[in-house]
Amino acid sequence: MAYSEKVLDHFSNPRNVGTLDKSKKNVGTGLVGAPECGDVMRLQIEVDEETGIIKDAKFKTFGCGSAIASSSLATEWLKGKPIEEALEIDNMAIVEELELPPVKIHCSVLAEDAIKAAIEDYKKKNGQA
């Protein structure tokens, strides 16, 4: 299968790979997927508690090129966004941006799930959920 230039770019130069300190109260972690399914995404956000803006985002992903590109793109989009706006990121926006073929749509769904899970974790830690 031929990948789009954008997927190849994110795959070859993934943005924001890494790990945030999950013991910190303002860090939310989303871990979605399963090894048996062939993809696991871990997406983390660090939120500025005063403004509610995501100041940092990191990911690690076990999966195919599209899964890695989807999560890399997600971290780029998350940075600088207020969490309420981040919740509105739709998987189809990722599909369009990366030009994912139909068989890879589940990668974008996983990225959306990871964003939502990270935000939910943050909210839970801060008594907002």
Next chain:
Amino acid sequence: MEKKKLIYLDNNATTPCDPRVVEAMLPYFTEKFGNAASRSHEFGWVAEEAVDYAREQVAALIEVDAREVIFTSGATESDNLALKGAFEMYARKGKHLITVKTEHKAVLDSCRRIEKMGGEVTYLDVDARGMIDLEALEAAIRPDTIMVAVMWANNETGVIQPMKEIGEICARHGVLFFSDATQAVGKIPVKPKEVGVHLMAMSAHKMYGPKGVGALFVNRKAPRVKVTAQMDGGGHERGMRSGTLNVPGIVGFGQAAEIARKEMAEEAQRLSRLRDRLEQGLLKLEETYVNGNPDSRMPHVTNISFKHVEGEGLMMTFNKEIAVSSGSACTSASLEPSYVLIAMGLGDDLAHSSIRFSLGRFTTEEEVDYAIEAVSKGVNHMRELSPIWEMYKEGINLEEVEWSEH
């Protein structure tokens, strides 16, 4: 690392034509273009003679009589003809077949079709090394069993089944023995008569011949085996396979068979050494496992799982330099990981992490060394990106994590 041309380590998918094969074929496209079934003129005679010669060459490779070789369009057709053709031909004897879960799709899907036509099929399990259980095979034979179908060597793992023992069981119970030997013929000695195989499928393009041509060996004596044609028409190939013969393809197949017969022993030795070099080089990476019985395996194949790395993603790190294939779900249309590896009891996670390396006649030591370096680099890179590798390194028991399956 110096940039090299694209390295091909996917010879189980297909092999390049040997230049000597192409050379033999060329005249049969142009000046010797005749139809082998044209009995009334020189053009036909020349084509027929070429087909007869190729039939001898193929027969010599597997040590059978030339009259026992039926040319087809490839192994898929041969598998279909052997299974469905025997099911129809021997309907009076019974309707039961036995095969194995790790067979090629051409065999498994033919069996599914037979079930739809009213047949019954037993699918045998394999053990962790990919081997069938001979006792389970014997126990599965019923009075109405027509045929046992077991592949000679597996396409994904290279595992070779105990053909002689299976042949003895089939002979003892008076059951036909069919083998898809596509991955074995031309690479290791394959002598169906020595092990009691009555029908055998093979393909030219897996042994440095052209695509679109293959054969079915059909035993002529003791027992005399017949299959019902699945393609109706002019009654070519002893009535078992109608259709104008693919003369250039058949000539190429014959030439490929002759080269294989002469060079196989040396080539297998060379490839086995290169394969071991590749395998040893890659096994230096931690959490890396070979899939398939190392004591009964094709010389040119290794199937390796790189734990906590997804196969398709891994291939993307080096697919501009090295061509291999993966048992990962992402590489299949069905989004299911390799059923062969799953049947061997591998967890889905290890199946997703598997890469098949299949070496060939034109693989060099430099290419193998380059591959070791590039693949190792890719694995390390992907593990840096992998959350489950990080968790594993932190000592988290991944079995106990509550995953959100999707």
